Amino acid sequence: MSHPLPVRRALISVSDKTGLVPFARFLAERGVELLSTGGSARALMEAGLAVTEVADYTGSPEMLDGRVKTLHPRIHGGILGIRDNPDHQQAMEEHAIPPIDLVVVNLYPFEATVARGAGFDECVENIDIGGPSLIRGAAKNHAFVTVITDPEDYEPVMAAMRANDGATTPDLRRSLAAAAFARCGAYDGAISRWFQERIGEENPRHIVFAGRLRQSLRYGENPHQKAGFYAHGITRPGVANARQVQGKELSYNNINDTDAAFELVCEITEPAVAIIKHANPCGVARAGSIVDAYKAALACDPVSAFGGIVAVNRRLDRVSAEAITGIFTEVVIAPDADDDALAVFAAKKNLRLLLTGVTADPTTPELTVRSVAGGFLVQDRDAADLLAADLKVVTRRAPNEREMADLLFAFKVCKHVKSNAIVYVRDGATVGIGAGQMSRVDSARIASWKAEEAAAAAGQAVPATQGSVVASDAFFPFADGLLAAARAGATAVIQPGGSVRDDEVIRAADEAGLAMVFTGLRHFRH
Structure with missing residues (x-):
């Protein structure tokens, strides 16, 4: 189909209910029939919306502690049926399978469950089965079905429906389908990696890495290279999980150098400072205070330190902030900064200040990845100490x-x-x-x-x-x-x-x- 298609019936089954009620209300106001399951249905009903529960729609109750609820021909037939295929139309009519035009599904929070240290059985229970099936079916049939896997996609869908009299466009459906397959791939990758780590498999036959876009970068190492910054969901403190308090947007090289600086300074238990330029240290020192460590680190190579990256492993105060801002510095990364330090940095509008909350544990195992032509190299991070x-x-x-x-x-x-x-x-x-x-x-x-x-x-x-x-x-x-x-x-x-x-x-x-x-x-x- 090369033209907008109206949304008349939507299936909603989400774990992350951010923005769900306003979006569902938008659909209901446009006459869209809402089908839903479990907690999603309850949330919509409590908001005063008319909802048909999937169990009533299919005539089959949820069973096995909710493991089986959407795995039904009336659901998957409504999603996968090709609307302009006469045989499909006939089968749908014979089996009373109405078309489902919109599928709104986000998956059980497996990654978050693992991240908070849940036990093996709880992690397994948070492996979604029906959700990926619904998402993949809707994405495959994107010529006729719109699929949403992220609350961030609600607004683009609403904008399209406003502009097209309740319909979505082919370009939007393709874009959402691509995002849906990527989400399923990332989800399955997280599960497989977790299993591989739990059984101690060092070099699995297949390995999957996935990330979520954190920032679209202006360019890569050089202006003619396209680039993006992705976070893979592991909560290791550092540049990927830091809060940027101020300053210009980070560049590709800023991010690479800031990571190198913070990883180094986290190796040191005493108050310490690392100054990095082009991914190499140009000065590192430990001392009784951050300001003394900074002065000692700067003395090693004050010329190279100009325009460099500064990482510290303690909370920044006014004195240390004044010392660091004494020369032009691109980025400062620290666990924290007090109000006086923040005021000092605020006077340097272009300086990027990142706060991580805590330092990283240098002994924590983690894989590092480097691309080569036709593949990539994987190894443990160098966590050895003496x-x-x-x-x-x-x-x-x-x-x-x-x-x-x-x-x-x-x-x-x-x-x-x-x-x-x-x-x-x-x-x-x-x-x-x-x-x-x-x-x-x-x-x-x-x-x-x-x-x-x-x-x-x-x-x-x-x-x-x-x-x-x-x-x-x-x-x-x-x-x-x-x-x-x-x-x-x-x-x-x-x-x-x-x-x-x-x-x-x-x-x-x-x-x-x-x-x-x-x-x-x-x-x-x-």
Whole structure:
């Protein structure tokens, strides 16, 4: 059908009753017959609307605790019948099956039930059976039937019916059908993922990922690329679930960088700040307060920090807000901010402020996904962490207490730096970061060079890498990278170990008077 079709009969069966009564009243005022089930029927009747219950309509009672109510030929025949097919018309007349023109169904809240930690049996009971069948039938027969799966679709349908004398248009029906199939796919994907996690299936034969559009973006990484931001429903605190208090719309790159910043700062238990530029840290520090941590993080690379992303793991106050707004900052993300801090940020209209409510648990398991041509790679998020007891001292000199604390911090930061990664730390703050180089020795040199530039800009004669420790995300394949760190002034080294030349690297460390520990754990991030 290529023309608007009037809505004369609607089937309504929803779990989410947001906006239901006004929409149903709109239908009733236009003479649409309302069929409904269970709680939906009660809500409509309580609102004073005339409703025919499905059990009365089909002549079959709801049974099996409501598991069987809409699974009936009079319902599905009314939805699936092709209106201009003579055979279908004849069968519908013979079996007294009136056409159903509008199907309004949203599904049992399976995802929400899982998210609140319900038990296995309760989750299973919240797997909808009849709903997806109704939705799929209506979407398949969209030439004649309008399907609504989301309260957000009520207004477009009402607008179409107002404009078309109670009818819906083919374009709208196709659009709603596409949304309906996507909703069913996402729903089934959530169920399958839940089952796979419960039975511990690491690499299932089929895997489904789904998300709900949170924001249509102006463009992607570059202006010629189209992009959208989707949230997948997992309630992990972060950019996808944060509340934007102020500022311009987030861009694709803002979102990517803000996620990197918040994930890093949530690794740290003390008050901490991470400043991110192009998905890499340009300064990270922990201290007794957020303002002190921010100043230390900024000192690592104040040039790169301009126009960067700032993440903190504590509530922001006026003093910390004033420090952060001292230079141009694109985004600030924090668990919370007090009224004084909000007032400071409000003066910077273009600064985007995101509040998450809480920090994220760095040990929570979660899958990460990366697309490749023709497929995608799936892995666990890198949630590994280390304690001092996990480290193996491989040099004649062991790290002292201060060095050990800085080594553990440096390796934690290193996890969030693109490989090859080298991180210098002194007194709980990064003082040089080398990221994303093809050669590890180049990363060590770049980090040292940037530390020298930061020292010169601050009027310091000696770069902060003097007396620092250094972390490498993977083993040193040769001694040259380690010696570059020694020349920069590092006194202790943390690295995974495991190179065929470990003995050579250990000898070089001993000759340079360095303390070195092996982690046995690699932190590549590509």
